[in-house]
Amino acid sequence: MSTLVTGGTGFVGRYIVDDLVESGTPVVSYNRDFAVTDRQGVTCVQGELFDLPRLVRSIAEHDVDTIIHTAAQSHPEVSIDLPMTTFAANVDGTLAVFEAARMSPNPPRIVNFSSECAYGDQDEQTPVTEASTPQPNTPYGVTKVATEMLGRVYGATYGIDIVSLRVTEIYGPGLRMPEILKDILVAALSGETFLLEHGGSHRFHFVHAGDVARAAVLAAATPKLPLHVYNISGGEQITLAETAELIRAQVPGASITLGDGYWPGWDRQGLFDISAAAKDLGWRPQISPAAGIASYIEWLMHHDH
Numbered sequence: 001m002s003t004l005v006t007g008g009t010g011f012v013g014r015y016i017v018d019d020l021v022e023s024g025t026p027v028v029s030y031n032r033d034f035a036v037t038d039r040q041g042v043t044c045v046q047g048e049l050f051d052l053p054r055l056v057r058s059i060a061e062h063d064v065d066t067i068i069h070t071a072a073q074s075h076p077e078v079s080i081d082l083p084m085t086t087f088a089a090n091v092d093g094t095l096a097v098f099e100a101a102r103m104s105p106n107p108p109r110i111v112n113f114s115s116e117c118a119y120g121d122q123d124e125q126t127p128v129t130e131a132s133t134p135q136p137n138t139p140y141g142v143t144k145v146a147t148e149m150l151g152r153v154y155g156a157t158y159g160i161d162i163v164s165l166r167v168t169e170i171y172g173p174g175l176r177m178p179e180i181l182k183d184i185l186v187a188a189l190s191g192e193t194f195l196l197e198h199g200g201s202h203r204f205h206f207v208h209a210g211d212v213a214r215a216a217v218l219a220a221a222t223p224k225l226p227l228h229v230y231n232i233s234g235g236e237q238i239t240l241a242e243t244a245e246l247i248r249a250q251v252p253g254a255s256i257t258l259g260d261g262y263w264p265g266w267d268r269q270g271l272f273d274i275s276a277a278a279k280d281l282g283w284r285p286q287i288s289p290a291a292g293i294a295s296y297i298e299w300l301m302h303h304d305h
Helices: 011-022 052-061 076-081 083-103 139-158 180-189 209-220 240-250 275-281 289-300
Strands: 002-006 027-031 042-046 064-069 109-115 162-167 169-171 194-196 206-208 229-232 256-258
Touching (some): 002 011, 011 209, 052 083, 064 083, 064 209, 076 083, 083 139, 139 162, 162 209, 169 180, 180 194, 180 240, 206 209, 206 289, 209 275, 240 289
Parallel strands (some): 002 027, 002 064, 064 109, 109 162, 162 229
């Protein structure tokens, strides 16, 4: 049996593929762009999420018993400019993955990637648990709530085993799209000044891509979980100002200027409660922000940003 990873050549997808290969699990890396690999245990398949025949055939031909669904339009700010594109990619695309599973004689188990953006603004003095009420502030956040609900309905109605992971701010080597921690690090290492007029007090839950991949693989290996969603974070909540201090400790002379207050338009939330993932998945983050930033800096110094 094998695991199909949608977006297997993407940022988090690559980490997941690595972990699966290391564990000896055959992988089907399913991507819209053409890809080739000579890596033992990995098969690349080119296909759109909307191509149901292609998905169903891929599941059958490669004896897929698990799908880890990471492919998405993955940026909340971009979704504000491209709401219809984001909805089509994230909701319609995810629905196609669920349908492909339903149409298969032996429906694979599915781990669906959701996001902290599903929660929107929450009371910052109250821990955010899986029972907290979603109130998304962006089209992207809405799409993630929609896929979670679809997953619950497909489980209750069709018996498809689907779990969603509400993942916080992911960082780490290989990230190509804009992200606040990456943007500050790139500026610091380039000797440029990073300037943000507001946001020094804004609190983030940074989580390393390696920890996220491990959570996804554990979720894929644990059937019939008691919850249909799980919080996945780095285990700490730090302000942007505190993040800047961690970077300055690693990059002496880094010029980082942050205004006070919150980052306009960005969700404000309390500390994420990840005890359910620890209990049911056996997962806890292993990479602290300080250690993750140090290793990320080392990587950025030797690779293109």
